[in-house]
């Protein structure tokens with residue numbers, strides 16, 4: 095079979111007027127919609143008191159007078175306290191995934207669902223998806239927004255959707271082969287596992303499939319992992335950002351230039367704050383992303399603290415879109431762990447280890463405490479051909495990984511090299527960090 099090339103992408107727009115709107119006009123639109131959103135929010139039990147002193151907003155600085163909304167606010171109050179309309183106008187509820195204990199519920203009117211689908215369509219069209227595409231959605235369909243969110247966006251474009259859902263790798267591969275899937279939506283860790291599985295059954299990820307696009311999201315991953323996935327499958331892999339509190343997928347998305355994610359500023363107003371002082375940082379500085387919905391009817395959220403760390407990319411993007419970009423999410427404020435007093439994000443570790451060509455597709459971070467001392471162990475799967483090699487070569491590799499990690503994270507870890515396919519995998523969000531100090 096001929097060597098497959100990653101296709102060139104069509105730099106076209108779903109909604110050119112909005113996507114390329116002048117900055118000045120975007121700001122005017124945002125101010126108008128902020129006032130709409132605040133007035134709308136005041137109709138809810140939760141915001142009525144909190145926003146009662148907020149009058150018409152004339153500048154973005156005026157917004158800083160309104161308090162933040164936090165995850166705890168959503169968890170502590172009755173979910174119905176956030177609704178701004180009669181319950182009969184609400185047509186769907188989603189809830190947050192992956193957390194233990196109580197859930198956060200988000201309510202949508204019919205119009206909210208339509209606007210959300212249109213935003214997702216805008217994202218998918220941007221990365222080259224068209225009605226000719228066959229889109230296999232390997233995300234969980236249900237309360238989690240990744241399944242239905244992408245589904246309705248792809249349907250709006252007119253693509254043929256395979257609502258495969260999560261898991262059952264054998265079936266996923268069968269569907270991809272039989273139906274000639276061209277685009278997929280998947281977690282990056284599962285896509286790595288899929289590559290491993292495909293090779294194990296004697297097929298080639300790049301030659302035996304019709305894939306050209308993968309949308310990945312729902313968990314942070316590094317640029318090196320993206321490059322690895324693109325090389326293995328010979329496809330374009332795009333980063334997608336969203337959270338159920340802000341609808342779900344479709345908040346921000348990479349364009350074909352893959353240099354940061356355009357955050358749709360006609361639908362969301364973004365602020366980046368220092369999570370410790372709660373003050374807005376300079377544009378381009380790193381901090382926590384705070385978002386206000388600008389169009390949502392059923393359940394507007396004002397200054398919602400996402401817990402995600404990123405920064406705004408100030409420069410204009412070559413694709414012509416005027417909506418500002420954010421950097422790929424560095425991690426969640428809650429994902430950060432502290433070892434020997436040093437703050438570490440799993441993404442920093444992933445960036446280092448996925449940069450080694452010998453490293454296969456999976457890894458795990460284990461933190462333990464013995465005799466009062468923190469011990470950081472990183473288990474790394476090594477490709478078959480390297481794993482069978484000389485013990486001295488393996489030892490050299492182990493030392494190289496350890497030294498580079500030490501340089502980047504300032505803590506010396508224990509590095510364990512293991513064979514391919516030996517670490518536990520999951521078809522959903524990967525659990526990369528096991529903190530035994532908390533067990």
Ligand SMILES: [Zn+2]
Pocket residue numbers: 349350351356411412413414415
């Ligand atoms: Zn762009």
